Amino acid sequence: MNFENSLAFAEGLDHIDPLRDFRSEFYIPPHQGGDAIYLCGNSLGLQPKTTAEVIAEQLASWRQFGVEGWFEGSDPWISYHRRLAGPLSQIVGAKPEEVTVMNSLTINLHLLMVSFYRPQGKRLKIIMEAGAFPSDQYAVESQVKYHGFNPEEAIIEVAPREGAYLLETGDIINAIRAHADEIALVLFSGINYYTGQVFDMKAIAKAGHEAGAIVGFDLAHAAGNVPLRLHDWEADFACWCSYKYMNSSPGGISGIFVHEKHFGDDQLKRFAGWWGYKLNERFKMTQGFVPEAGADGWQVSTSPILLMAAHYASLQIFEKAGGINALRQKSEQLTNYLEFLIEQINQKTGKEKFKIITPKDIDQRGAQLSIICTQNGKQIFDYLMQNGVIGDWREPDVIRLSPVPLYNSFVDVYKAGTLLAQAAAKY
Incomplete structure (x- = not known):
């Protein structure tokens, strides 16, 4: 044009x-x-006019049913999070059962790394972009320390070439290949928060898997911003916040993706909670964690209904917009x-x-x-x-x-x- x-x-x-x-x-x-001319959706999206109405519907359920709101009314809270799975799966390019909403972004990153950062022998390193958002740097550093490793030795950062601001895809791939027998996890953002560069997630996932590593993405600046194909790219996991391009309220609820290829792996470790327990047996209150099928099995705590309602209001607009x-x-x-x-x-x-x-x-x-x-x-x-x-x-x-x-x-x-x-x- x-x-x-x-x-x-x-x-x-x-x-x-x-x-x-x-x-x-x-x-x-x-x-x-x-x-005002609002050009800060990369930090916090604006409030949909329907947000108050959608939240009010859940406040009305609370008012009318009390605790029975978990099972009564037009939108029983026990399964409310599944209402968000369909729209979210379209945004991130996944199957509905591969996504769920829970917690906040960095908490979810930690929970997913419990499952997918599995250092063994010399394969203990994490490769990531230099200049990642600080919370990612802190999360990775603390996870590495938790396993007893020195971050300076266990974290490999891929930086732009001298004098450049952007990362070359070829340099990322070459770094993965150069450390192929040492890498346990490849963890990149979908979009670098500072430069706005969209990384070639398909190529990164392919190279990571060829190296024998797990591949995950932080999609804080990508989800709701650019088209994603997490399932087709065979990313192992991903997480994102929803308050930037998805307008879900300040500090709104986060989301996760776990590829279906991991659903049958009963050797995966996870930090479990009651809300991730198999739904049809959850209220038996028995010992021994049995996860719900799909990404829902990574849930830990009771769903925050009002935060999810705010998120749902915006997701409805995404669907209306095509x-x-x-x-x-x-x-x-x-x-x-x-x-x-x-x-x-x-x-x-x-x-x-x-x-x-x-x-x-x-x-x-x-x-x-x-x-x-x-x-x-x-x-x-x-x-x-x-x-x-x-x-x-x-x-x-x-x-x-x-x-x-x-x-x-x-x-x-x-x-x-x-x-x-x-x-x-x-x-």
């Missing part, structure tokens, strides 16, 4: 956008009597338009005022551009915030802007570009 740097052009794109009406299903933060593939088409256009506007600023100033470190290849990025400000970055970011552009600042010099297809418009992107140009001229 040939883009134009004009309000009329952006309005024209919004006019023909088949997803334009979904913006009205979200609360947009206000700014000076109008709507699913992740429909959203992806608009996402690519929004991000491409933002890239075009930033390049226009650089051309006008005659220098690279803003350096986009997110990959230019649309297959290697989602709904995010990470922009290095080559001078006065914090002042530029503050100017955007003061003028109603809500983005994200990462030290020392990066602004992350994330146009989300469900609620952002092309006019949003145009206005953000205009304000970015003003800030560039001012600072």
Whole structure:
């Protein structure tokens, strides 16, 4: 598409956008009597207008049935989590029985590593990306220490080449092959939070398995953002948060994926809890853990119904919008338009005022551009915030802007570009 740097052009794109009406299903933060330009869905998605209603339905069940709400009413709580499995499985590319919702992301990562980080002999190392989100680094470090190993020896980090910001897929594959007989687990994020780079998860899974390792993914920035095919890629496990692109409330409930090839493995260790016990025998209260079939067998604690209700409200919107593939088409256009506007600023100033470190290849990025400000970055970011552009600042010099297809418009992107140009001229 040939883009134009004009309000009329952006309005024209919004006019023909088949997803334009979904913006009205979200609360947009206000700014000076109008709507803010919210480009921070990579950190926290906006609230669907149906969220309060869906939560209220469960509050009504609690009010009417008390404890019998677990078994009475139109949505008995005992199986409420299964309502989310179908929509979620479509988003992450899995079978419904391979996904479940529970806990929060880092807790789930720990629980899954109990099952899938199984060091034996010299095969004890974990390979991961350098610069992963800190919680992943801390989780991996503590798991390695728990098994009695030195993190400096047991963790292999794959870093970008000198002077580069992005990882080459070939370098990841080569690192896996180079340490093939030492690796117990390959653990990568689906999208690097800082650069916005989408990793080639299919290739990573293939290389990891060829090396004889287990392969898992943290999809915090990928789930609900880009199409995933976890089952077809034969990932062993994955986990994600739901409060970014899936708009499930601050700190909303997390989700996990376990490939069906592991369901029959009774040698897998896990930290068990009552809620993961086989449902049709759960209330016998007997000793000896017998897991529920599928990913549900990794559940530990009683399901938090109100958090799941908030998540369900957003998943219903995903289904109405036609699913992740429909959203992806608009996402690519929004991000491409933002890239075009930033390049226009650089051309006008005659220098690279803003350096986009997110990959230019649309297959290697989602709904995010990470922009290095080559001078006065914090002042530029503050100017955007003061003028109603809500983005994200990462030290020392990066602004992350994330146009989300469900609620952002092309006019949003145009206005953000205009304000970015003003800030560039001012600072």
